[in-house]
Amino acid sequence: MKTLKQISVILFLFSFFNSQLSAQNIAITDDNGYTANSSAMLDVKSTTKGMLVPRLTTAQREGVSNPATGLLVFDTDFQCFFYYNGTTWVNLLSTSDYAGGPDVSLFAIVN
Secondary structure, three states: OHHHHHHHHHHHHHHHHHHHHOOOOEEEEOOOOOOOOOOOOEEEEOOOOOOOOOEEOHHHHHOOOOOOOOOEEEEOOOOEEEEEOOOOEEEOOOOOOOOOOOOOOOOOOOO
8 A cells, every 4th residue: 555655646746747857948038927829939028137158268178079050158267158059169259269368459540
């Protein structure tokens, strides 16, 4: 009898968590009346807060094993965002790989 109760509890918990894991989209918000947009896997809504992406040093960013294409991080050494394009890390402030460092000018005025 005790085993039957344990099995029943396990099946109940499994069915409960399984139904929770099959959600189609998720809203993260402080507005209880807000519903996630059906076209978004993750919908973040706020009028008073921002979204904070992972913050890594350059060494930590470059040490990420097998980064997914499109992975976005904030590099605390360069103080800017980088994304992985499938081959290399790309600084969002430039259209190519950023190799200048945090103290190098992004623009030059040429006469």
